[in-house]
Amino acid sequence: MDKLRESALSPSILPLKLENVSFAVNGHTIIDRISFELDAGLRTIIIGPNGAGKSVLMRLCHGLLQPTSGTIRWNVETSLARPRQAMVLQRPVMLRRSALANIEYALALHGIKGAEGRERALEALEMVGLRDLASRPARVMSGGEQQRVALARAWALRPQVLFLDEPTASLDPTASAEVERIVQAIHDAGTKIVMTTHNLGQARRLGDEVLFILGGRLVERASVDRFFKQPATAEAAAFLKGELPWT
Amino acid sequence: MNEISLAFSQAAALIAQFDPTLLEIVLLSLRVSLSAVAIAALIGLPLGAAIAVARFPGRNAIIVILNALMGLPPVVAGLLIYLLLSRAGPLGELGLLFTPTAMIIAQAFLITPIIAALARQAIEDAWLEYRDQLRSLGASTLSAAFTLLWDTRFSLLTAVLAGFGRAAAEVGAVMIVGGNIAGVTRVMTTAIALETSKGDLPLALGLGMILMTLVLTLNAAVYLTKEAAQRRYG
Ligand SMILES: Nc1ncnc2c1ncn2[C@@H]1O[C@H](COP(=O)(O)OP(=O)(O)O)[C@@H](O)[C@H]1O
Numbered sequence: 001m002d003k004l005r006e007s008a009l010s011p012s013i014l015p016l017k018l019e020n021v022s023f024a025v026n027g028h029t030i031i032d033r034i035s036f037e038l039d040a041g042l043r044t045i046i047i048g049p050n051g052a053g054k055s056v057l058m059r060l061c062h063g064l065l066q067p068t069s070g071t072i073r074w075n076v077e078t079s080l081a082r083p084r085q086a087m088v089l090q091r092p093v094m095l096r097r098s099a100l101a102n103i104e105y106a107l108a109l110h111g112i113k114g115a116e117g118r119e120r121a122l123e124a125l126e127m128v129g130l131r132d133l134a135s136r137p138a139r140v141m142s143g144g145e146q147q148r149v150a151l152a153r154a155w156a157l158r159p160q161v162l163f164l165d166e167p168t169a170s171l172d173p174t175a176s177a178e179v180e181r182i183v184q185a186i187h188d189a190g191t192k193i194v195m196t197t198h199n200l201g202q203a204r205r206l207g208d209e210v211l212f213i214l215g216g217r218l219v220e221r222a223s224v225d226r227f228f229k230q231p232a233t234a235e236a237a238a239f240l241k242g243e244l245p246w247t
Numbered sequence: 248m249n250e251i252s253l254a255f256s257q258a259a260a261l262i263a264q265f266d267p268t269l270l271e272i273v274l275l276s277l278r279v280s281l282s283a284v285a286i287a288a289l290i291g292l293p294l295g296a297a298i299a300v301a302r303f304p305g306r307n308a309i310i311v312i313l314n315a316l317m318g319l320p321p322v323v324a325g326l327l328i329y330l331l332l333s334r335a336g337p338l339g340e341l342g343l344l345f346t347p348t349a350m351i352i353a354q355a356f357l358i359t360p361i362i363a364a365l366a367r368q369a370i371e372d373a374w375l376e377y378r379d380q381l382r383s384l385g386a387s388t389l390s391a392a393f394t395l396l397w398d399t400r401f402s403l404l405t406a407v408l409a410g411f412g413r414a415a416a417e418v419g420a421v422m423i424v425g426g427n428i429a430g431v432t433r434v435m436t437t438a439i440a441l442e443t444s445k446g447d448l449p450l451a452l453g454l455g456m457i458l459m460t461l462v463l464t465l466n467a468a469v470y471l472t473k474e475a476a477q478r479r480y481g
């Protein structure tokens with residue numbers, strides 16, 4: 001049995017629990033005592049103006065940054081949780097090789113190599129509608145195509161949790177719609193989606209619940225319906241009206 | 248005017264006839280510089296990679312020194328290796344002075360910093376760009392290092408070719424430690440210097456033409472490799 005199938009059958013790495021997590025650089029606090037718990041199933045949207053700390057928070061959750069204080073715990077040991085989560089960075093980095101090889105590379109790191117790796121990589125490219133471009137060098141692809149390769153690369157790993165950092169930030173409407181379709185498909189397949197965006201329409205379309213971040217603090221957590229209809233805090237209301245000076 | 252055009256045609260004739268003296272000098276040049284570049288790459292590439300990804304006290308100082316050494320004058324490199332290999336020097340026992348081996352050592356010493364500094368820059372840039380992505384995909388530090396080396400392979404090739412170009416064109420280091428002994432340590436650059444001062448223009452010109460061709464070809468190769476890589480891999 002390969003490692004990924006093993007992981008699919010193994011216990012859930014969720015919930016993810018953050019307790020009083022802070023992150024500071026040179027004494028400058030970027031994330032300020034945030035606590036929350038993320039459960040399986042719901043699509044969680046992290047929302048907030050530019051510079052609020054959304055990307056940093058997500059990197060902390062994914063383990064790319066270590067909190068200055070506080071704890072971040074998965075339901076299983078961190079070393080076991082690591083390979084069962086994936087992240088699409090705000091600016092995904094493509095290796096200097098074909099789209100297919102980029103995905104095979106990620107699979108190989110998870111112990112899936114050879115014919116099986118190739119098959120699964122092709123399947124992932126199929127899912128994002130790029131099978132025909134499998135042999136194209138990833139770095140010469142368009143921004144939208146690279147984003148889809150990044151999604152395929154993450155999806156090929158069959159993560160239990162997928163973090164997406166502004167996956168449509170620099171894409172045109174057509175490419176954005178395609179990315180949203182893929183994210184929806186990954187959700188439908190049972191992967192927990194955690195996504196940042198500052199696109200309110202996208203948050204509504206793709207989200208079940210919202211974490212509203214402002215100035216490194218978690219200001220409000222609510223269902224999407226509730227958040228957009230009746231924000232509980234004045235800050236969230238101001239943000240929704242586009243009144244926050246930093247947006 | 249007449250004299251110069253005569254020298255040019257004689258030089259061309261030397262090349263066309265594969266003149267044995269000329270051939271011997273060219274081959275020794277290639278042997279010395281290619282050996283030096285092989286040694287320098289073997290030391291410089293891993294050194295550059297290590298400095299690129301490791302964080303240790305004094306790292307910045309080492310980078311500054313390395314970059315400064317890129318501009319090390321060949322005569323100074325030659326002088327230092329001369330002191331090392333001269334009869335009174337620490338390695339004097341080996342009797343290497345005025346041999347091709349001494350010239351290889353001097354050129355390797357001259358170009359190792361060039362290869363290391365260029366490799367360091369390329370790998371560090373890639374490391375900054377790739378680090379989070381590779382860690383997110385689950386790469387260990389070791390496999391990340393190999394990925395970086397592979398993904399920067401064209402920049403590294405460029406670094407090695409730059410080192411070779413510098414070695415092939417320098418005269419100071421090989422002159423000092425080699426002594427420009429005919430048939431033993433005479434290479435293209437030292438031969439050009441000597442023959443010009445003796446007034447034997449055809450041989451000097453012939454060697455100069457070959458050296459120019461070599462350097463031009465090398466630079467074209469570097470340029471085309473980078474272009475092709477950029478087009479092919481982005
Ligand atoms: N590695 C870092 N070092 C210093 N400051 C950082 C670093 N990463 C992010 N920041 C700062 O932290 C704040 C939050 O950044 P980020 O999480 O990227 O915001 P966003 O909500 O737009 O994603 C910004 O002010 C940013 O400049």
Ligand SMILES: [Mg+2]
Binds near residue numbers: 054055056165166
């Ligand atoms: Mg961000």
